[in-house]
Amino acid sequence: MDRIPILRMGEFLLVTIQVDMHDQLAMTLQDDLTAAVQRLGAKGVLIDISALEMVDSFIGRMIANLSRMSRILDARTVVVGMRPAVAITLVELGLSLAGVDTALDVERGMRRLRDGVEKSGVSIVDADE
């Protein structure tokens, strides 16, 4: 069965979408990721869409839902790597992805997730400065 792999990096989950997803695959990913956040107690999810050549309203809705669901499960989601042509098209399509956190690349996305965990004071204690 088709599935997009979910990688675990400490308290974060990492997903790289590298195929042109059909609708069922997008739904399966949404379910798998939500389940993984809960099961592993993940604090953040990073979704790399740099390989996606288009995001239509279906995939956009999946991303928005995922972001909302993981927030309810106490994890934040960052979407990284959106191509400029995809961003331009999404805006004209009418999909603003409100509430979805984005970063330009994986490195910045990971930093954003770590900052989020630090701010909430969950697991990182800074030395005196």
Next chain:
Amino acid sequence: MSTPTNDVLPLRNEHDIVLARQHVRRLTQELGFGLVDQTKMVTAASELARNAVIYGKGGVMRWEALSDGARRGLRLHFIDEGPGITDLRLALTDGWTSGSGMGLGLSGAKRLVNEFDIETAAGQGTRVTVTRWK
């Protein structure tokens, strides 16, 4: 040249939606569309193909390469024999949906193309024609 300038693709299931957008990507590349124009047309095709599969209970995508003087373009027809749309104005409103979508399919696709035409009536199926010029 033996490259066809028009053809028909089936739209029966969600795999056909993927095939349709890949086909449109290839066509727009062959026609020399820029990346943003390619992406807009592919995205519009994806929305309309999904409508034909889900609401129209399946149909076809017919495409034709256009040339008008020096201008080149791509026209796509999405044809289904489903229940049709009873209230077209409502169906073209952002955010309105009869199903589980976001209600951006028709209205969004319309914004992504240069020309948009729709023929539909209750029980008569739906035919959406979109054109994008290079």
